[in-house]
Amino acid sequence: MSADLWRAQYYKCCYCERKIPEKFNDVEHYRPKGSAKRAPGCNQTHGYWWMAFDWQNLLFACPACNRSGKNDAFPLAAGSVSLQAEFSAPGAELPLLIDPSDLVNPVEHLEFFALRPSSSSSFDWWVRGRNGSLKGQTTIAVLKLNGMEYRETRRDYFDTSIKPAVIALDRALKEGHQARIDEAVDRARALLAPRLPYVAFSYDALNFLISSSRLLAAGVAGWPQLVDVGR
Template sequence: MIPIQRIPAPDELTQELEHCKTKVTTWVAEGKTVRDVWSNGAKVAKCRIRQLLEEMAPGRKRCMYCEDNLGTDIDHFQPIALAPSRAFDWLNHLLACSYCNSNLKRDAYPCDEDTGEPLLIDPTAEDPADHLTLRLGSCQYEAGTRKGTETVRVFGLNDRQELVRGRTTTYTTCRGLLAQWHTYVQEGEEAEAADLAQALREQPFAEVLRAMEYTLCDKPHVARRLFKPPVHAALIEWVRAPDRMPEPAPQA
């Protein structure tokens, strides 16, 4: 998982969400539920929410939890079943794949027994690196906190072998692309270098490249041992490049 910068809701979306909240009052009085309003009475709001979430998502509209599959669902971080009042709260919406949303998370929302603090990572509200470390050798996550442990468990981040294999493949791909990108940079082939930089940014499992950057910056002795000289040199240049990543979205 990587941190996601949430785009502030534009006025049109804010107004539409308020309209949906008003509709909830009317529909509930008629015997319907908040979920009914979300499912059948919020078409415009959901369209606008999805557009913003897709802009925020890593790579090519990837799931904000597993980073593998395309984000197809609007997930309520705090589920409607537990917090119906947050059904139309922009800060409660994340982009997820159908497997993470419908097969795994569903209405799961573990909380600390004493403090009530949620024990799932919201990547738009905190840096997952405060709770999780991706070990490049195994391409599995190591949890440093209880929140990290619960997030790995709920989303099967280490148990789903397709995710581990995918991160492993991405690690191999990133090393190759970085080395070739560096060659293009050195040769002054700007167009080719830009194409490879875009390919690096759009890889699934964005956490892999981020873990490589962190290793270089935070544990240089490990980076020298882990990366062969062409990749190591390329990664140094990549970290120094001001345009290696897209411009961040404005924070709320």
């Protein structure tokens, strides 16, 4: 079971998109099986024990997200009625936590943005709800996705994978050499392949540092539309 989930999620944590070996990972229940904290929308605390082995309810999460972040949190929006035993999800529940297995693309709810601390020459990458997404904001708060450890992991990935691709593309665009531009665009776009970690982050970092209009001016297609990222 666990190995199947691991493969289905491209060996990535369902929440923070980091890649880690299967043996370090936990099967995560989107709807907690023991007890559930449903605030702010609902005060009932019964767990979803009948969904403990429901494939639709299982996700693969890294220890940081599963243990120190989510635990038994399952926030619902105001107006929700908690799902009762033996019924199928979602019923009248309006979850505020992004369901990574859902048809909803997490990229549409999470937006990464850069701050440059005065004491450092490199960016500090934070995340917020995209277009004010309450689902995004709640997921960030529950999992503490702006914690130091997550931000340092993002910074490392930026420095080793995104930055070199951006520098190569920026240089090719300045030179105006078409073959080099095409090659550099392909390299940067490869960062958005679903099998790679931090696809949502890469998307925002690429857009921030090299705009689609700059690509279009150079005669190449802009970055993909939001809805197509990570698919």
